[in-house]
Amino acid sequence: MSDQKPRRPVPKPTPETQHFWDGCKNGELILQRCMDTGKAYFPPRPFSPYTGSRNVETFRASGKGILYSYVINHRAPANFILEPPFAIAVVELEEGPRMMTNIIDCEQTPEALELDMPVEVAFEHLTDDISLPVFRPTQS
Amino acid sequence: MKPGSVAVVGAAETTEMGKLPHVSNIMLHADAALNAMEDAGLKPSDIDGVATAREVPTEIAHYLGIQPRWVDGTSVGGCSFMVHVRHAVAALEAGLANNILITHGESGRSQVGMTPRAIGAGMLEGQFQLPYGVMNPPTMFTIPVLRYLKTYNIPIEKLANVAVVQREYAAMHPRAYMRDPITVDDVLNAKMIAYPFTLLMCCLVTDGGGALILSRADRAKDMKQKPVYILGVGEGAETTMISQMKDFTSSQAFRISGAEAFRTSGIKHSDVDHLMIYDAFAHLPLYGLEDLGFCGRGEAADFIWERNTAPGGNLPLNTNGGGLSYMHSGMYGMYALQESVRQMRGISPAQVDGAEISFCHGVGGMFAASGSVVFSNVAP
Numbered sequence: 001m002s003d004q005k006p007r008r009p010v011p012k013p014t015p016e017t018q019h020f021w022d023g024c025k026n027g028e029l030i031l032q033r034c035m036d037t038g039k040a041y042f043p044p045r046p047f048s049p050y051t052g053s054r055n056v057e058t059f060r061a062s063g064k065g066i067l068y069s070y071v072i073n074h075r076a077p078a079n080f081i082l083e084p085p086f087a088i089a090v091v092e093l094e095e096g097p098r099m100m101t102n103i104i105d106c107e108q109t110p111e112a113l114e115l116d117m118p119v120e121v122a123f124e125h126l127t128d129d130i131s132l133p134v135f136r137p138t139q140s
Numbered sequence: 141m142k143p144g145s146v147a148v149v150g151a152a153e154t155t156e157m158g159k160l161p162h163v164s165n166i167m168l169h170a171d172a173a174l175n176a177m178e179d180a181g182l183k184p185s186d187i188d189g190v191a192t193a194r195e196v197p198t199e200i201a202h203y204l205g206i207q208p209r210w211v212d213g214t215s216v217g218g219c220s221f222m223v224h225v226r227h228a229v230a231a232l233e234a235g236l237a238n239n240i241l242i243t244h245g246e247s248g249r250s251q252v253g254m255t256p257r258a259i260g261a262g263m264l265e266g267q268f269q270l271p272y273g274v275m276n277p278p279t280m281f282t283i284p285v286l287r288y289l290k291t292y293n294i295p296i297e298k299l300a301n302v303a304v305v306q307r308e309y310a311a312m313h314p315r316a317y318m319r320d321p322i323t324v325d326d327v328l329n330a331k332m333i334a335y336p337f338t339l340l341m342c343c344l345v346t347d348g349g350g351a352l353i354l355s356r357a358d359r360a361k362d363m364k365q366k367p368v369y370i371l372g373v374g375e376g377a378e379t380t381m382i383s384q385m386k387d388f389t390s391s392q393a394f395r396i397s398g399a400e401a402f403r404t405s406g407i408k409h410s411d412v413d414h415l416m417i418y419d420a421f422a423h424l425p426l427y428g429l430e431d432l433g434f435c436g437r438g439e440a441a442d443f444i445w446e447r448n449t450a451p452g453g454n455l456p457l458n459t460n461g462g463g464l465s466y467m468h469s470g471m472y473g474m475y476a477l478q479e480s481v482r483q484m485r486g487i488s489p490a491q492v493d494g495a496e497i498s499f500c501h502g503v504g505g506m507f508a509a510s511g512s513v514v515f516s517n518v519a520p
Contacts, residue, residue, distance in 0.1 A: 009266065009271050010271070071285075071286075074334060088334075098383055
């Protein structure tokens, strides 16, 4: 097994998502906001999914959220960094949008993975260009 | 649409279903189509419209020797065939075709001659879901469920029970893949696939196919089979990314599609004698019963637990055993439609006595899309 290969599928940024991945590389979670409604949205696109307006801005999100839902996968994807069982989770960010993620620094059990528990973003280095946002339980 | 303007005049599944390494994907389409044409008393030269999903209708038409003047390749997942019915009703009413063939075939288990499917690294799914270890529907379609169970305080036993009740129907069907009775404990103790889902809460993976032929009702009267009328149709869509589903306890696609089918048919919930809800996983009948309005929010698990949908209940549901027990090649919607047609013809091995209206509801992708069809054996 090579240690050099990232053992996750590596996202390929598009012109409309590049800013998001640039943010991750710098350790920042970037969201966008519809300026007409004030509502944040995800995944990235240069217009508002609420109104169709192109009047939007990007901003740095707090990186805080809650564990919204998940499954614990018991089968092994090919050449994947996490050993089963591991959770495939959705977090709800403080700003409103939800995103898929993995939960790190936490036992992958129903007991440890409590719905609504606070989580915060961390970034996993995959390549020189791509760092992947993952989440860990917030240290209290 | 005008309720009853179009009828199913031919319906059939493939000659065999289950593990079929000796039949290719396209031949499953053709076998089902040939069986449906025989059922309808029609030949390829009588068919002038072709719809299919995943494969292109051009390929299916040519393979079967059909020269279509109407095609529909809408491919929005396993409910595509319900959506094809809706589109076919519009086309037949408008005179764009006379006899429309809708085919499904899928070598889901044996993978003989399948069209490859891949998610590109630059697609939204490739960027924002694939890196987290999602593999296939059991690792995605299931993600909203813990939120649903917590919201309505539903114990896992009541989710498992969905599979138990449907197995009772499968036991009546000679062609069902899994027919042995099971208990809630059997379901909960089965191999864990993606917590909280065990193997028995997930659909089968089998090979097979099915086909329907639709014609205008005025033509159907003189054809071989007693017509099964289309009273209403609906379709809906939400997102191909399960993480972006707006409400984890309810499907937008289900609500839109279901409401449209009720609106176009003009029927009430109490008129429905027989119900099919595409069950790729055990939670789908729960979301379906609630989003279609048969149950209040969070009440579907109890509704099934109290045996309202079981054999002899007042709302028989998934009477073929469903994708959990009957068959599931990957795009199960066609088999739900086939059971609705059998019920309306009065020939289901799990026949609901006196059933006159069947509501058939499908899901596509993972809560990505939906299609609904209301059938009746009585002309409106």
